[in-house]
Amino acid sequence: MDKKNFEAWLESVSVSFLTLTDPQKNETLDHLIGLSGAVQLRHLSNNLETLLKRDFLKLLPLELTFYLLKCACTEVWQAACRQLGWQIDDSIQSARHWKMIYLKAKLRMKQLKEQEAFETSSLIGHSARVYALFYKDGLLCTGSDDLSAKLWDVCTGQCIYGIQTHTCAAVKFDEQKLVTGSFDNTIACWEWSSGAKIQHFRGHTGAVFSIDYNDELDTLVSGSADFTVKVWSLSAGTCLNTLTGHTEWVTKVILQKSQVESVMHSPGDYILLSADKYEIKIWPIGREINCKCLKTLSVSEDRSVCLQPRLQFDGRYIVCSSDIGLYQWDFASYDILRVIKMLDSANLSLLSFGEVFALLFDTHYLYIMDLRTERITGRWPLPAYRKSKRGSTDNHPGVHAHTNTFTHTGGYP
Template structure:
C-alpha cells in the first residue's frame, strides 16, 4: 500500500504547485496590464534577456503564427475579392508569387482583372466572366507596351523585288500585297518572305485583293481589276479626274467604291465597270474609303445595312449604299471645328465603332449614336481600344 500512497501524495503536490503557479501568473498578468506601453516593452525586454534557447525558440515559433496570418486563406472568398480590388495590378502580380494558393485566388478574381484591362483603355465585355482570360489580356497588353517602350515589339525583314517606290500596301491573313511605281504589284507570304504572285499593272496608289483578283487604284486616275493567276486585266474603271488613293469592294453587292484627289467618291459596278454614282461634298482629297455592314440599330440604319465611309484630311463622311443619283451624306464627323487637327488615312470600321488616327492620336466614335467615345489626351501618341485586340 505504501507505493500507492506515495503516488497519490505526488499528484496532490503537483496539483497544488500548478494552482500556485496559475495564481502567480494571473497576478503577474493583472499587473502587466496596468503598465504603460513603454513599461510593457521594458518588461518584455527584461524577460527575453532572462530566457534561454528553449524559451527563445518557443517565442519565435509563436510570434510567426501571430504576426504572419494568411488572410487570403482565413477570410471568406467574397471578402477576399473585395480587398483585392484595392490593390494595383503591379502589387497583385507580386502577390501571385507568394504561393500557389495566392496565385489561384488572385487569378480567379474576374472584377480585378477586368478593372485592370479597363484602366489600359481596353473594351471589356462584362458578359465574359473568365478571370484567367482577362488576366492574360492584361499581361499581354503590358508586355506589348513594354516592348513598344523598349523598341522590341517588332521583328523586321525586307521583301526584295520591286525596283521603284512602293506606295500601296494591303495585308490580309498572312499575305501582303504591294503596289509600286515600277508598274507592278506583288503578293507576298509574310512568314516566309516569298513572292507568290507578281503581275504587271499601272502605278499603284491603292491595292486590295482576294484569292482570285487584285483591285488597284492608280496615280493615272483609273482603277483596274486584275486576275492573279494570269495577270490579265479583268476590268477597268474610268471617270476620276485625280489620283485614286483608296479602293474597297464587296462581291456580294457587286460594288466597288473609290476615293480620289478630285474630292469625289465613286460607286461602281464591280463586274461591268460602270459608274453608278458620284458622291460629292468633300473639300479635300479623299484618302480613304471603307465599305462595311452595320451591326447596330440607329435612326439612320439597321443591322445588315451596307455603309460607306469616306475620309479626307479633316472629315469623315457616312453614306448609305444605294444607287440613287442624288445620294445624301448621312453624317459628317470631324475632330476640330477650326481644322487644327489633321486626320490620317488610317480609318477602321467594324460595324459598331469607327476609329481613325490623327496627328495627335486615335479617335473613336460609336456608330449607333455617332458620339465620340475616346480621343487622345494632350501629348498622347497611343490609345488602346477594343480594335487593338481584334
C-alpha cells in the same frame, strides 16, 4: 459585436491567459489589465491562430470547392489581362488559358519598353516607289510606281505573286483577286492565279487615291482627285452612282457595317465614309443605287485644321488624325468623344487605333501610345529611307522604293 463589447472581451481573454501562464503569482485584476497592449496582442495571435487559419473550403462538398476555385482563378487572370489592355472573350472559361495570355502580354510590355517587340523584314523586289500597302492575315500587298503589284508572306519575306499592273495608288486583295486604284484615273480587278485583268473601271477624271469593296453587296467604292466618290458594280464594272459634295481630293473611302443604332442607321446597315482634307462624309449604302449624305463631320469651321488621310471606322467609332492630334467620334451620336493632342502632330501619322493602344509613325520612328494615359510608351526606329530609281524622291514614311520595309508586332493587341 460593437467596439465597447469587443474591448471588454479582449481584456477578459488577456487576463485569463496571463493567469493560466503564471499561476504562482497572485496579481490583481487591475495589474493584469494594465499590462502593455503588445502582450495582449501576442496572446491573441498565438491562441486564435487555429481559428483564423480555418480552411472553409474543406467544409464544402468537393464539387463545389472545385467550381469556386476554377471560377475565381479565371476571373483573376481575366482581370489581370484587362488591365494590360487585352480584349477578353468571356466564352473561354479556362484559368490556364488566361494565365498564358497574361504572361504573354507581360512579355510584350517588357519588349515594348526595351524596343524588342518588333521584327523588321526587308521585302526586296520593286524597282521604284511603293505607293500602296494593304496587310491581311500575315500577307502584305504592295503597289508600285514600277507598274507592278506584289503579294508577300511577311514571315518568310518571300514574294508569293507578282502582277504587271498600272501605277498603283491604292490596293486591296482577298484570296482570289486584287483590286487596284491608279494615278491613270482608273480602277482594275486582277486574278492572282493568272495575273489576268478581270475588270476595268473607267469614269473618274482624276487619280484614284482610295478603294474599298464588299463581295456580299457586289459593290466597289472609290475616292478620287476629281472630288467625287463613285459606287460601282464589282462584277459588271459599271458605275452605279457618283457622290458629290467634296470640295477637295477624296483621299480615303471605307465601306463598313454599322454596329450601333441611331436615328439615321441601324446595326447591320452598310455605311460608306469618304474623307478629304477638311471633312468626313457619311453615306448609307446598300443594294439601292441612290443615297444622300447622312452627316458631314469636321474639326474646324474655318478649315484651319487639316485632316490626314488616316481614317479608321470599325462600325462603332470613327478615328482620324489631324494637324493637332487624333479625333475620335461616336458613330451613334456623331459626337466627338476625345481629342488627343500631340506636340508634333503635323509630322505624326496614325497607323492603327485600338481599344487600349494606338500606333503612330513619322519618318524616323514607330510609336506606341497608351490610350488610357494618352502618352507614348515606346518607340521603334524605322529603317533609313531609300531613294527611288524612278520618279520623285519625296520622303514617304514607312514605304521605300525597290526595298519596302514592313514592321509588325506578331499579333500584339
